[in-house]
Amino acid sequence: MKKILIINGPNINMLGIREPKKYGKNKLSYINNKIKEKFEKKIKLFFFQSNSEEKIIKKIHKSYKKINYIIINPAGFSYNSYSILDAMLSVDIKYIEVHITNIFSRKDRDRSIFSRNAICIISGMGYMGYISALKFLIKI
Numbered sequence: 001m002k003k004i005l006i007i008n009g010p011n012i013n014m015l016g017i018r019e020p021k022k023y024g025k026n027k028l029s030y031i032n033n034k035i036k037e038k039f040e041k042k043i044k045l046f047f048f049q050s051n052s053e054e055k056i057i058k059k060i061h062k063s064y065k066k067i068n069y070i071i072i073n074p075a076g077f078s079y080n081s082y083s084i085l086d087a088m089l090s091v092d093i094k095y096i097e098v099h100i101t102n103i104f105s106r107k108d109r110d111r112s113i114f115s116r117n118a119i120c121i122i123s124g125m126g127y128m129g130y131i132s133a134l135k136f137l138i139k140i
């Protein structure tokens with residue numbers, strides 16, 4: 001069974017409360033449960049959310065040779081954390097970048113430093129983005 005780690009960056013723990021018109025009304029726990037229900041028989045899933053750059057980096061390092069693919073929503077770190085990007089490149093684990101909103105529609109946030117090295121980017125599909133990423137990773 002493939003092992004897939006889903007990493008969510010800062011403020012994703014505030015889903016459901018945070019700007020619901022933009023990010024939706026569902027909490028992260030609801031989304032993660034939906035994902036578990038749907039995929040737990042097909043893949044081994046690991047979930048991680050942190051508001052701390054250091055903790056995210058440590059989690060990525062620990063994934064070395066243990067995880068097959070990462071799905072990452074770097075959230076606010078998408079635009080500036082070369083340290084997280086370097087961690088991703090260090091462990092050499094292929095990843096899909098997911099954003100709940102369409103970052104390309106935002107003038108000030110349309111360029112994520114993670115995109116260039118990602119398998120693909122899913123942006124603007126709400127939490128369905130995580131599901132689409134998983135469906136794809138199961139197939140490849």
Ligand SMILES: O=C1C[C@@](O)(C(=O)O)C[C@@H](O)[C@@H]1O
Pocket residue numbers: 010011012073074075076077078098099100101102103109
């Ligand atoms: O925190 C986030 C969430 C986000 O990554 C998204 O999932 O749409 C988009 C980012 O611009 C923002 O900083």
